Amino acid sequence: MISALRTLLLCALAIAMLYAMRESMPGYGDITAPIAVRGAVGERVETQDFAFGAASVHLARAVKVESFGRVKDYSTSGVWLIIEGAAVAKTETMTLMSAEWQAGNGVRYALSQRFSTVSGYLPTERLEPGLPRPVLLAFELPETAVDKGTLLVARSLVMPLAEELSIALGDRKPTEIKPSVTISRSAGGAPWTLAAR
Amino acid sequence: MPVMRRSKIRRRLLVMLVTGIGGMAAAAISFASAVYDAANPVAVPTIGKGQTVDTGRWRVTINDAHMSSTPPTGTKPFEPKRFLLVDLELDNRSMASSNAFMNLITIKDEGAPLQPKPTYYLARDKWIASAINPNMPEKLIAVWEWPADRPEPETLSLSIGKQIYKPRDNLYGAPNWFGDGEAAVVALAVAQAAEPTEQ
Numbered sequence: 001m002i003s004a005l006r007t008l009l010l011c012a013l014a015i016a017m018l019y020a021m022r023e024s025m026p027g028y029g030d031i032t033a034p035i036a037v038r039g040a041v042g043e044r045v046e047t048q049d050f051a052f053g054a055a056s057v058h059l060a061r062a063v064k065v066e067s068f069g070r071v072k073d074y075s076t077s078g079v080w081l082i083i084e085g086a087a088v089a090k091t092e093t094m095t096l097m098s099a100e101w102q103a104g105n106g107v108r109y110a111l112s113q114r115f116s117t118v119s120g121y122l123p124t125e126r127l128e129p130g131l132p133r134p135v136l137l138a139f140e141l142p143e144t145a146v147d148k149g150t151l152l153v154a155r156s157l158v159m160p161l162a163e164e165l166s167i168a169l170g171d172r173k174p175t176e177i178k179p180s181v182t183i184s185r186s187a188g189g190a191p192w193t194l195a196a197r
Numbered sequence: 198m199p200v201m202r203r204s205k206i207r208r209r210l211l212v213m214l215v216t217g218i219g220g221m222a223a224a225a226i227s228f229a230s231a232v233y234d235a236a237n238p239v240a241v242p243t244i245g246k247g248q249t250v251d252t253g254r255w256r257v258t259i260n261d262a263h264m265s266s267t268p269p270t271g272t273k274p275f276e277p278k279r280f281l282l283v284d285l286e287l288d289n290r291s292m293a294s295s296n297a298f299m300n301l302i303t304i305k306d307e308g309a310p311l312q313p314k315p316t317y318y319l320a321r322d323k324w325i326a327s328a329i330n331p332n333m334p335e336k337l338i339a340v341w342e343w344p345a346d347r348p349e350p351e352t353l354s355l356s357i358g359k360q361i362y363k364p365r366d367n368l369y370g371a372p373n374w375f376g377d378g379e380a381a382v383v384a385l386a387v388a389q390a391a392e393p394t395e396q
Contacts, residue, residue, distance in 0.1 A: 027364060028371040075322045078333055100293075110294035113327040142332045 032160035039165060041151075041172040047163035050094065050127065052135075052153050054085040054167050058194065059146065059177040063138065065118060066184035074114055076140045079177055082194065083137040083151065089127040097123050098157040101139045102166075104148030112138045118183055120191040122153075134190040136183070146173065241378075243354075246385040249286075252359035254374065255298055256288040256334075262353050263388035269318040269338045279343040281387070283355070284320065286336050287329050291362075294328040297374065301358035302339060305382060315339040349390075355383045 039045030044053040059081060063074040074080070087096060099111040099122055115121050115138050122135045137151070146169075154164040178196040186193040244250065249258045261284040267273050268280055287298055299317060317326040320336035329335050343349065359380035364372050 028369045032371075073322060074324070077321070077335070078330075106292060107331050108293040109330050110328050114324060140330060140333070142330075145332070 034154055034159070034162050034164035036166045037163050039167045040170050041167060045165050045167060047165065049091055049155065049163070050087060050089050050096065052085060052087045052096070052165055052167075054083050054151060056084045057169065057172055057174050058082045058084075058181060058196070059174045060179070060181035060196070061177060062180045063115075064180060064182040065115065066182060067117060071182075078140060078142040079146065080112075080181070081139040081141050081146060082181060082183075083139075084190075084194070085135055085137070086132050087122070087125070087127055087135045087153075088132040089129045091129060093126060093128050094155060095123065095126055096135075096153055096155060098152075098154045098164075099123070099137055100152045101141060101145070102150045102152055103141070103145035107145065108152075109139050109141055109145065112140050114138075115183070118192060119185065136192060143177075241380070241382055243382045243384055246383065248383075250357050250381040250383070252301070252357060252380040254289070254291050254295075254360050254362070255301065256286075256290060257298070257302070257357050257380075258286040259355055259357075259383040259385060260284040260286060261388070262385055264343065264349050264390040266390055268316075268340055269320075269323045271323070279345070279349065279390070281341040281343050281350070281353070283315075283339040283341075283353075284336070285339060286334060288334040289329045289331045291331060291374075294330045296328040297360065298329065301360070303356050303358070304341070305354040305356040313342065315341045350387050353385055353387050355385075357381050357383060 037045060037047050041054045041057060044051055059079050061079060062076070063080050063082070065072045065074065081101065101109040101111075103109065111123065115136070116124055118136060120134055120136045122137050125133055125135050127133055141149075149169050151167040151169070152164055153167070155162055180197045182195045182197065183192050184195065185191065246259050246261060249256055263282055265280050265282050266277060269282065283302075285302070289295060299314065302315075316339075318324065318338045318340065319326045320338055326335070326337055329337075357380045359377050360374040361377040362372070362374055366373050366375070
């Protein structure tokens with residue numbers, strides 16, 4: 001009787017242990033997740049391969065893009081979050097292919113693909129080692145996702161164990177949402193200029 | 198002593214028999230249920246236009262369908278073409294932006310599948326749509342180029358696929374979304390093209 005009870009208890013213990021081990025084992029996604037390098041808007045954040053700094057953040061209801069004399073309108077049902085910054089490669093020529101906005105609740109918003117024709121847009125900009133380039137990023141977000149958000153920048157989404165910048169917006173949150181922002185080409189310095197209206 | 202040994206062997210035999218029968222029963226039940234499920238597929242509901250399909254990851258509403266000679270951009274193609282335009286509404290309910298909906302909505306048809314795949318436009322500014330963000334429902338227009346050798350359809354059946362999230366897939370144990378059959382079939386009438394106006 002006692003021995004049967006002991007066997008049963010041992011069985012239950014083994015099942016509980018196996019369950020706990022199964023639940024606590026990190027998945028493949030966690031093991032190969034990018035390594036976060038933290039920083040804030042307004043400072044240069046370094047990884048081994050590249051450095052990136054977000055300089056200024058703007059919010060707008062609509063974006064106009066001037067190119068070759070034509071003006072294209074880009075509307076959104078939320079807000080446009082536009083980030084101006086600079087990036088530099090360190091070891092080899094590269095392109096920063098992945099940029100995401102992570103809202104406070106963990107929802108990830110991909111970089112808008114609608115400005116791929118604007119010069120200086122991050123995923124189209126080729127970065128040479130040692131030559132910093134001004135870069136532009138734009139996200140389409142619901143208004144509630146702007147607060148407590150972080151910008152995630154990495155070389156690629158599919159590179160396991162690569163470094164990923166996690167740049168907090170902090171207190172650099174733009175105070176007002178502009179009705180419209182125009183992106184146009186500029187002659188010197190940055191390849192674009194932003195004009196609010 | 199010999200009595201003890203015999204009882205021990207008997208006990209072992211009993212254990213082997215019980216585990217063997219149990220294992221075989223489990224295998225048989227699992228196989229039979231798989232066969233039964235394959236033989237009796239759950240009927241996919243057929244719904245009309247304007248009704249929302251909850252596929253888990255997406256909420257899809259097919260609003261309307263019509264034929265047209267111009268794509269939503271308004272630029273008439275150089276060679277006359279016919280387009281099937283489907284107005285739909287999408288809501289991404291997952292944690293990340295995604296363009297997986299582009300493979301989930303297909304025309305259910307006896308004939309050969311339409312090629313190429315549809316192009317999706319944003320209804321609000323007629324720009325080609327890419328990934329749809331979570332918490333931002335979007336109105337889209339799916340555009341199929343209608344083959345010249347086919348008569349214009351009067352009714353249309355759209356199959357809405359669904360996806361299942363696995364926190365650990367069977368190959369790597371990585372989290373991902375996987376196809377999971379059909380969520381619903383939407384049947385609706387196709388409005389014919391308005392008289393083409395000269396441009």
